Amino acid sequence: MDTSNFALAGSNVKCQFEIPDDLRRVEVDEGQISQVMNNLVINASEAMPAGGVIKIKAENALDKPEDTLQLAGDSFIRIVISDKGIGIPHDFLSRIFEPYFSTKKKGSGLGLATSYSIIKSHGGSIRVESEIGKGTTFIIYLPASRRASPVKKIKQHDIPVVGKGRILVVDDEEVIRMLLRRVLIDAGYKVETVSDGAEAIELYTVAMDTGNPFSAVIMDLTIPGGMGGKEAVGKILQIDPGAKVIASSGYSTDSILADYGKYGFSAVATKPYTLGELEATLQQTLQS
Numbered sequence: 001m002d003t004s005n006f007a008l009a010g011s012n013v014k015c016q017f018e019i020p021d022d023l024r025r026v027e028v029d030e031g032q033i034s035q036v037m038n039n040l041v042i043n044a045s046e047a048m049p050a051g052g053v054i055k056i057k058a059e060n061a062l063d064k065p066e067d068t069l070q071l072a073g074d075s076f077i078r079i080v081i082s083d084k085g086i087g088i089p090h091d092f093l094s095r096i097f098e099p100y101f102s103t104k105k106k107g108s109g110l111g112l113a114t115s116y117s118i119i120k121s122h123g124g125s126i127r128v129e130s131e132i133g134k135g136t137t138f139i140i141y142l143p144a145s146r147r148a149s150p151v152k153k154i155k156q157h158d159i160p161v162v163g164k165g166r167i168l169v170v171d172d173e174e175v176i177r178m179l180l181r182r183v184l185i186d187a188g189y190k191v192e193t194v195s196d197g198a199e200a201i202e203l204y205t206v207a208m209d210t211g212n213p214f215s216a217v218i219m220d221l222t223i224p225g226g227m228g229g230k231e232a233v234g235k236i237l238q239i240d241p242g243a244k245v246i247a248s249s250g251y252s253t254d255s256i257l258a259d260y261g262k263y264g265f266s267a268v269a270t271k272p273y274t275l276g277e278l279e280a281t282l283q284q285t286l287q288s
Helices: 002-007 030-046 090-095 111-121 174-186 197-209 229-239 275-287
Strands: 013-018 052-061 076-083 125-131 135-143 166-170 190-194 216-220 245-249 267-270
Touching (some): 013 030, 030 052, 030 076, 030 111, 090 125, 111 125, 166 174, 166 197, 174 190, 174 275, 190 197, 197 216, 216 229, 216 275, 229 245, 245 275, 267 275
Parallel strands (some): 013 052, 166 190, 166 216
Antiparallel strands (some): 052 076
């Protein structure tokens, strides 16, 4: 729920959840499954430009559809994500999970392909149903665990904090800039956004010269066709040796993340991040 609400923060689209208390556990990589939900929720939101409700339902399932008979195990959970958006043309449905295939003018076309790969790697399946003008439904099956469910404890980083300061967000994806701007403003920060490192350096310089410096920078490491975080952080530190720059990346294997301090970063925020995790990282960075 955190991932879905974070993706829609400040938008005219909301999520409606239906999750039973007795839902069985699944043994998954939390970050990867969060990425899947983030991709599907953003797609659903973009399919409803006038706003609406995305319904997310999870349930225990003893059956499995004929097209997923290859799934191992005898017990599953089923996750259904439905929107009332513009729908997907029937001719495109068989290709929707192909890498680089997209019906959008913008975007890499990798979101659904990545989601498909993640679900398959967890021993599950994902399929899509859609009708033009009526909406789209994604149905995910994941094998249920046989282990008993533990008592859930609240983690410190899941507790929202109230922030103060001026934050610069650097990311080539407009949707990420928009989402971070919304949630950080809601959290109490003042926020500026730019699309690459060159713009960040220029804006950071102006901020310093006018006596209105940024408290921290959240900087994407990889910016296709532009200056990324590795190069930009060094130039920002030349302007302000005390700059606090957080490395943001969706690639958990990026070598910079393993030794971020060596490159001049103060902390790391790995995508997809929840609101609580991001705010906690930002707060810790500002207090260090």
